[in-house]
Amino acid sequence: MELVSPSIEFESEFSVFYLDFAENDVENSGYYRDGISNFAQYVQxxxxxxxxxxxxxxxxxxxxxxxxxxNRNVLGAIRVRHNIDNDFLALEAGHIGYDIAPSYRGKGYGKSMLKFALPKAKMLGITQALVTADEDNIVSRKVIEANGGQFEKVVMGKVFPEPLARYWVACE
Incomplete structure (x- = not known):
């Protein structure tokens, strides 16, 4: 298992990843829909x-x-934001956001993916990454905690008005 940068060589695998969301997690599938309509443009x-x-x-x-x-299956996607210099990122989204494809959830891939992303965040100059999860998303919270996440507090989101658990994770 490894983290790879988006590349056109993964078009068919990304299509399977998207279809898994479209069939099993419609609410989050929209984040990846552009990768289906024009994959090369999406990757760019x-x-x-x-x-x-x-x-x-x-x-x-x-x-x-x-x-x-x-086997080149795309199991998940993770985003590492270089900074959190706006109100939305500083409160709600944080430095790192991630998704595991529905068919691969509950198998420890989220924990591994976040672990692999932390050194990449460090290379960007981030020493402590803010990572958030919906307060009631126990699985995601356990992923963050398994990677050394230190719970800060629960806040009410403004863009997405739901309670969010905020964690700080050392980037090593």
Missing amino acids: RLQDEAQGLNLPDGYVPCNHFWLVDG
């Missing part, structure tokens, strides 16, 4: 975000990675 957009190019308002530079296994 993610690569541009890592370079801080063509960012929409409110966005910060962000590296995207996909967790792939030895």
